[in-house]
Structures are given as structure tokens and as C-alpha cells.
Amino acid sequence: MAIHRHTLAGVTHEFHGLVDLLAKASPRRSGDELAGCAAASDSERAAAQWALADVPLAAFLTEALVPYESDEVTRLILDGHDAAAFAPIAHLTVGGLRDHLLERAAAPDPGLGALAPGLTPEMVAAVGKIMRNQDLIAVSRALTVTSSFRSTIGLPGTLATRLQPNHPVDDPRGVAAALLDGLLMGCGDAVLGINPVSDSPHAVADLLRLLDDVRARFEIPTQTCVLTHVTTTIDLIERGAPVDLVFQSVAGTEGANRAFGVDLAVLREGNEAGRSLGRGTVGENVMYFETGQGSALSSGAHLGTGGRPVDQQTLEARAYAVARAFDPLLVNTVVGFIGPEYLYDGKQIVRAGLEDLFCGKLLGLPMGVDVCYTNHAEADQDDMDTLLTLLVAAGTAFVITVPGADDVMLGYQSLSFHDALYARSIGNLRPAPEFEEWLRTQGMADADGRVLPVDVGASPLRVLGGAS
Structure with missing residues (x-):
């Protein structure tokens, strides 16, 4: 389990694994506070988002958030992952994926939807956490699913x-x-x-x-x-x-x-x-x-x-x-x-x-x-x-x-x-x-x-x- 760190305003924040990092990077909501996994402050949340942006997408294929051995949804996600569809973005970080999506949405690129089989839900959740509302809207609008x-x-x-x-x-x-x-x-x-x-x-x-x-x-x-x-x-x-x-x-x-x-x-x-x-x-x-x-x-x-x-x-x-x-x-x-x-x-x-x-x-x-x-x-x-x-x-x-x-x-x-x-x-x-x-x-x-x-x-x- 990797330790993720980011220093903000002279304070170094540490996040223990992807589970902790994703939770702390989430925009504030009462459910995460109820679960005890939310960021303790806006500063910690911002530090988590900066750290999350630097995480390679490939890390989500090797570090399961919910154990593979005990969860059939995790097995469905990882066993069904399409490596060929992932290949064009395999070199990207979470922040790089955000930039990639926004660039292709601005075109717009009709092939944007072809990424879907290569994306895991954890990757998609992660990139959403570092996007503003207008970013979410812009990319959603560029996608057509029938x-x-x-x-x-x-x-x-x-x-x-x-x-x-x-x-x-x-x-x-x-x-x-x-x-x-x-x-x-x-x-x-x-x-x-x-x-x-x-x-x-x-x-x-x-x-x-x-x-x-x-x-x-x-x-x-x-x-x-x-x-x-x-x-x-x-x-x-x-x-x-x-x-x-x-x-x-x-x-x-x-x-x-x-x-x-x-x-x-x-x-x-x-x-x-x-x-x-x-x-x-x-x-x-x-x-x-x-x-x-x-x-x-x-x-x-x-x-x-x-x-x-x-x-x-x-x-x-x-x-x-x-x-x-x-x-x-x-x-x-x-x-x-x-x-x-x-x-x-x-x-x-x-x-x-x-x-x-x-x-x-x-x-x-x-x-x-x-x-x-x-x-x-x-x-x-x-x-x-x-x-x-x-x-x-x-x-x-x-x-x-x-x-x-x-x-x-x-x-x-x-x-x-x-x-x-x-x-x-x-x-x-x-x-x-x-x-x-x-x-x-x-x-x-x-x-x-x-x-x-x-x-x-x-x-x-x-x-x-x-x-x-």
C-alpha cells in the first residue's frame, strides 16, 4: 500500500493507500463524514486532490480498493478490463486523464466513448474528484450512449x-x-x-x-x-x-x-x-x-x-x-x-x-x-x-x-x-x-x-x- 503525500501551505499531508486518498479527495458530503473517511478540512481535501492528480491510472489495476478475493464486483471489474481500450491512455495519470477528456470534449471527439471498456470505475471516480462542475458537464455532454x-x-x-x-x-x-x-x-x-x-x-x-x-x-x-x-x-x-x-x-x-x-x-x-x-x-x-x-x-x-x-x-x-x-x-x-x-x-x-x-x-x-x-x-x-x-x-x-x-x-x-x-x-x-x-x-x-x-x-x- 503506497503512501501518498502532498505539501500545502507548509503542511505535509499523508494518505494511506488509494482508499484513503480517494476518500479524502472527495468533495464534502455527509455520507463520507458519517463513515469517518472524509477529509478533516478543506486544506486536507485540496492536498488529497493534488496528490490524486499525480497517481498513474495503472495503479488502479494493481491496488484493489475492495479485496479481489472476497468481492465479486472487484473480480468483475478487473477480470473484464479491456487492455486494448486502455492502451491509448495507459501512460496517463489521473490529472492527465482529466486534461485528455476535456481536450477531446472541446473538439468534440466522436470516439471519446471508445475509452469506456478500458476504464475502471475507480479511475472514473478519481478523475471526477478533481473536476469542477463545469468539467463534469462538458465531458458528459460530449458522450453519446444509446x-x-x-x-x-x-x-x-x-x-x-x-x-x-x-x-x-x-x-x-x-x-x-x-x-x-x-x-x-x-x-x-x-x-x-x-x-x-x-x-x-x-x-x-x-x-x-x-x-x-x-x-x-x-x-x-x-x-x-x-x-x-x-x-x-x-x-x-x-x-x-x-x-x-x-x-x-x-x-x-x-x-x-x-x-x-x-x-x-x-x-x-x-x-x-x-x-x-x-x-x-x-x-x-x-x-x-x-x-x-x-x-x-x-x-x-x-x-x-x-x-x-x-x-x-x-x-x-x-x-x-x-x-x-x-x-x-x-x-x-x-x-x-x-x-x-x-x-x-x-x-x-x-x-x-x-x-x-x-x-x-x-x-x-x-x-x-x-x-x-x-x-x-x-x-x-x-x-x-x-x-x-x-x-x-x-x-x-x-x-x-x-x-x-x-x-x-x-x-x-x-x-x-x-x-x-x-x-x-x-x-x-x-x-x-x-x-x-x-x-x-x-x-x-x-x-x-x-x-x-x-x-x-x-x-x-x-x-x-x-x-x-
Whole structure:
């Protein structure tokens, strides 16, 4: 384990190994302070960032932050590393990679995404720690990552949305009302996705049939998902339920994934089961993953080499390595959902959202963000407006939208359907092309993809409105 040193203002700071160095170099956040791994002062943080900039990228291939022998995520990362893709940047330091990314983003270079197989999540997390918000935005915007099922996600000039029609008791009338509201606002091209109150197979199957009936009846070119546990979805596939996407929350260590009740083998089984149905029309990406900074700490599975806590941003980036192994349609960080114990206020949530988008896209994922916060965080909707606007500039693939920005089932604040219209307007962005064409044929959007006022009584969707 190398000792890293940097002298700042006459004081020499020492950092014991990459685990300690990465944690101390992280921008301030409450989760790292809770874990006991954060820098003790701004001076120590700055010294760690200077020292981190001088670390060769190759060091991340020889010093595992979480032990190889006891963690299957580490084995996935190192065993799957693409040496050929890494070769053009193998001589660089973390600081050199920052310069390289910014130079190629300024061009912009369409080949920037080719680096993804050669980058480990630890490298990506490291370079993110020495970048300002504008650096994260510039590089994220230069990256294009696409995926597809019935609609195509991540194309330049587009912003997709998950329409999240959650209901406190899974009432089909309430779900239908939220679906109608969101569809009339042009939302839902990423997925019509419900968080169910009950994880029982019977309740989940009922919701799946409701969503599939709406999608099929109105011939909507999107995909549906009930965000239940992957094993429940596998069971429902075997029973013939109309499953489009296979969902699972994932994290950056084997222990944290075990706390979610999964491992890589179960995820592999879910991916294979979803693809076996062949329900996609323009692609076959069937997995949907959600992540969030702090998930490993919340399950006590955040310790790395030598028993030292690994910082939450690095662990979040490792979760993206899990996700990319299964070629997902959608990945999103629920950035402020886990609570102020991990991201205390609006400033920390905004920074984390930009970090997560940057890390996910640089690792080759069709990355989205749930722009959100819990009611006991030091944040408000103005902070979410700021983050959404920055994410539009950074080229997020999709965001999550709920009625009135208030998810009354999960008890947190996200974005409204109107917020999605704002985001598309200021960014000159359109829905996914297949979904935009559907909106036009329904008389719900003009030739430029702008949503139009609709007479519900004259729309084919009036049947859905009647169900509410």
C-alpha cells in the first residue's frame, strides 16, 4: 500500500493507500463524514486532490480498493478490463486523464466513448474528484450512449422521461389517472414504471397487466416496468406475465448487493429471462437498474482493503460496472432519495447528480437521474430546478417525472411532468423519436415535437381518462 503525500501551505499531508486518498479527495458530503473517511478540512481535501492528480491510472489495476478475493464486483471489474481500450491512455495519470477528456470534449471527439471498456470505475471516480462542475458537464455532454427496446434512449437532441404513476395502495384508477396526466404532457418515452406498494407476485402481475393493456391498446412505442425484485420478475416471466423490463437496485460491493438480495448470477438469470421473451421492437436491452450514493454505507457493506471505508462516490461508480455488464436499457441514480445522512443539502445533491451522470456515461451507460430529495433534507425545488437545468446541459438520457413533482407513495419530491416540458424547451430537446411520432399521430405534438393542448374528450386516450 503506497503512501501518498502532498505539501500545502507548509503542511505535509499523508494518505494511506488509494482508499484513503480517494476518500479524502472527495468533495464534502455527509455520507463520507458519517463513515469517518472524509477529509478533516478543506486544506486536507485540496492536498488529497493534488496528490490524486499525480497517481498513474495503472495503479488502479494493481491496488484493489475492495479485496479481489472476497468481492465479486472487484473480480468483475478487473477480470473484464479491456487492455486494448486502455492502451491509448495507459501512460496517463489521473490529472492527465482529466486534461485528455476535456481536450477531446472541446473538439468534440466522436470516439471519446471508445475509452469506456478500458476504464475502471475507480479511475472514473478519481478523475471526477478533481473536476469542477463545469468539467463534469462538458465531458458528459460530449458522450453519446444509446440503448433501445421499443423506443431509443440517449440519442443526441433528445430527453426521455420515466412516467412514474405510483399510488399509495396500487389503485388501478389512481395509476390510470397518473398515466393519462403524464402521457398528455408527452412523458413516458423511457418507461411507464411503477414502484409497487406490495411485492407479492399477484399484485405485481396485476400492475404489469394494467400497464401492458394501456401500452398495447394505444399502441404506445415505449416499455413498461413494475419495479419489483428481480427474482419476482423472473418468476412472473415463467408464469407468462407481460414483462418488458427486468428491474433491480444494485450497488458497488458484493455485500451491498447481497443486502438487496442479489448477486451477479441472479442478475444474469434476469437478463436472460427478459431477453427470452423477445418483446422489443427496435432493440433488446431489457434491464433497468437504479443506484444511489450511500447505498453501500446504509447496509454496512462499504469497507474496503484493510477495513477502511470506501467513499460513497467511488462505490457508486462501482455499481455502474455491475450495470454495464448486462447492457441495460436504463440506469438512473436516485440522487437525493436515500436522505440527508448521505447527501445533506442541495449543494451536495447537485454535485452528486453531476458526478453520477459523468461516471455513468464515461463507463458507457445510458444514464439518467431521478432529480429528487427527501423532505427532511436541506433542499427544495429550486435546487432541483438547478440540477435539472445542469443535467440538460450535460446531456442526461432521461429523468423521472411524477404528478405534481410529489410522489405520495414513496414520500419524496422529484420532477413534475411540466418540468420535463421546461427541460425540453430550454435544451431544444425532443422525445425519443418513436414516441415523438406517436405523439404526432395522436395530435398531441407538433412537427417540432412540442406538446400541444389536447381535448381529452376527442382524444383516443379518453378511454384511459374514463378509467380514472
